[in-house]
Amino acid sequence: MGQEMSHRAAGIAAAFLPFRRWRKAGLRAALLGTVLLTATACASSDTGANDPLEPVNRAVYGVNQAVDYVLLRPLAYAYRDGLPDPIQERIGNTLRNLASPVVLANDLMQGEWDRAWTTFMRFLINSTWGLAGLHDIAAPMGFKRHDEDFGQTLATAGVGEGPYLVLPLLGPSNARDAVGRAVDWAMDPVRILAAAKNWDEFQWARTGLTIVDARAGLIDPINEIERSSLDTYVALRSMYRQRRAAEISNQPAGAYAGGVDGASFDFQDPPKKQ
Amino acid sequence: MMRWIRWIAPVLMVLVSVMASMQAPAAAAADLEKARAMVAEVAEQGVREVVGANVPQAEKIERFRGLFDRYFDMPSIARFVLGRSWKDADAAQQARFVEQFRELNVYTWARRFKDYNGQKLAVTGVQADGDAGAYVDTMVEQTEGQKPLSVRWRLRMREDGWRVVDLIVEGVSMAITYRSEYSAALSDPSVTVGRLNDLIRLQVDQMKAQQPS
Numbered sequence: 001m002g003q004e005m006s007h008r009a010a011g012i013a014a015a016f017l018p019f020r021r022w023r024k025a026g027l028r029a030a031l032l033g034t035v036l037l038t039a040t041a042c043a044s045s046d047t048g049a050n051d052p053l054e055p056v057n058r059a060v061y062g063v064n065q066a067v068d069y070v071l072l073r074p075l076a077y078a079y080r081d082g083l084p085d086p087i088q089e090r091i092g093n094t095l096r097n098l099a100s101p102v103v104l105a106n107d108l109m110q111g112e113w114d115r116a117w118t119t120f121m122r123f124l125i126n127s128t129w130g131l132a133g134l135h136d137i138a139a140p141m142g143f144k145r146h147d148e149d150f151g152q153t154l155a156t157a158g159v160g161e162g163p164y165l166v167l168p169l170l171g172p173s174n175a176r177d178a179v180g181r182a183v184d185w186a187m188d189p190v191r192i193l194a195a196a197k198n199w200d201e202f203q204w205a206r207t208g209l210t211i212v213d214a215r216a217g218l219i220d221p222i223n224e225i226e227r228s229s230l231d232t233y234v235a236l237r238s239m240y241r242q243r244r245a246a247e248i249s250n251q252p253a254g255a256y257a258g259g260v261d262g263a264s265f266d267f268q269d270p271p272k273k274q
Numbered sequence: 275m276m277r278w279i280r281w282i283a284p285v286l287m288v289l290v291s292v293m294a295s296m297q298a299p300a301a302a303a304a305d306l307e308k309a310r311a312m313v314a315e316v317a318e319q320g321v322r323e324v325v326g327a328n329v330p331q332a333e334k335i336e337r338f339r340g341l342f343d344r345y346f347d348m349p350s351i352a353r354f355v356l357g358r359s360w361k362d363a364d365a366a367q368q369a370r371f372v373e374q375f376r377e378l379n380v381y382t383w384a385r386r387f388k389d390y391n392g393q394k395l396a397v398t399g400v401q402a403d404g405d406a407g408a409y410v411d412t413m414v415e416q417t418e419g420q421k422p423l424s425v426r427w428r429l430r431m432r433e434d435g436w437r438v439v440d441l442i443v444e445g446v447s448m449a450i451t452y453r454s455e456y457s458a459a460l461s462d463p464s465v466t467v468g469r470l471n472d473l474i475r476l477q478v479d480q481m482k483a484q485q486p487s
Contacts, residue, residue: 049454049458049479114373190316222384226478227382227385227481228382228456228475229451230455230456230459230473230474231455231458231459234454234455234458234459235451235455237454238450238455239446239451239453240455242447242450242451243444243445244445244446245445246444246445246446247445260447260449260450261404261437262403262404262406262407262428262430263404263406263407264354265347265349265350265351265428265430265439265440265449266350266406266430266487267353
């Protein structure tokens with residue numbers, strides 16, 4: 001059954017890969033690498049930290065931290081504390097509207113018809129009456145935003161997460177989600193259109209703002225992790241896995257308990273006497 | 275006459291069994307109502323006595339520690355996060371770990387007291403988690419127009435009522451995250467529970483030093 005499902009996912013993935021010729025050899029190699037990793041990892045069980053590549057991951061994490069410290073973090077602070085809130089909100093709305101075709105495609109591939117309808121209506125309403133996505137007027141009309149990506153689509157088709165990966169600049173991921181990111185990027189109609197029209201400034205602005213907007217939203221949580229954890233690498237690894245599991249479940253956020261039985265908090269024998 | 279009895283007997287049996295089956299969930303429902311009430315009570319007391327109270331930070335911390343001890347099952351949480359290493363530690367180390375881990379949590383939260391600005395917590399749902407557990411789902415408002423956070427409270431039934439054993443924030447369990455972190459640290463053979471205690475002690479001291487007055 002599980003095997004059948006992952007074959008189905010591979011079929012879905014294969015259907016999308018030739019969608020566009022890969023111009024960059026580097027990307028093709030990276031993608032092939034992650035696909036191979038997924039293939040090998042699907043066989044392994046998911047116990048413990050699921051991090052066979054820890055030394056490499058830690059090295060990448062170190063570089064990411066440095067880039068974050070000198071570049072992303074200051075930009076995120078300037079964005080969050082320097083720009084008026086309504087402007088940030090409009091930037092965020094516009095970015096999410098541009099990303100919604102990819103969300104819609106993944107809703108459809110997962111067979112989530114209700115959610116696909118919601119995303120479709122959001123895109124339609126916000127792109128027109130919402131002035132090209134500046135305003136999210138679909139949410140008050142009952143079409144609430146949700147996220148979906150190809151990593152989650154693969155997961156619902158039965159593909160395991162594969163080993164934990166820290167991607168250069170992009171941060172915590174795993175083999176499955178790294179492939180998912182590449183596929184989402186490849187099938188993004190907005191990006192394809194902009195590339196065809198040579199809208200380079202638009203592409204750079206969109207990518208840059210997406211990264212800064214996302215990092216700005218993580219300022220408080222990341223500061224918190226850095227202060228309260230002994231090893232931020234391990235804390236982020238654990239949180240990433242839990243968060244993805246919750247997202248894949250499509251339950252209202254927070255509905256997932258990490259697969260830990262409640263009885264794990266019950267201890268029969270009393271603590272040792274002093 | 276006999277016909278009538280033959281007809282009514284199964285109906286009565288069905289009725290009785292339906293009523294019996296309603297009896298059990300009804301008892302559980304009362305417990306779930308208590309779980310919901312307790313979470314609302316923790317939130318209300320937290321605002322009234324700690325974050326919203328006009329007292330110095332030291333007093334807030336003292337009161338918060340009291341709330342923590344009353345509503346959270348700290349010994350169980352500490353034991354859960356230590357995992358297998360709990361048994362390797364002697365009684366003194368275990369007791370010290372429970373104490374340090376509680377202080378780490380108290381001071382982690384204490385740094386956020388000053389950010390309180392009237393944000394509200396709303397209980398959105400409650401459900402059973404096995405025989406002796408419950409989940410209470412809440413939405414917590416955030417500062418500056420950020421999206422509200424979903425926080426799920428995991429409760430276990432103890433002899434004298436419900437106790438909180440975990441908070442699951444946007445799908446991320448605090449207990450599981452701490453457990454991953456400590457088990458990674460303890461997988462290094464040079465790190466014993468005693469050494470872990472020292473490391474946590476350093477963290478707590480650092481946070482104490484950064485505390486606003």
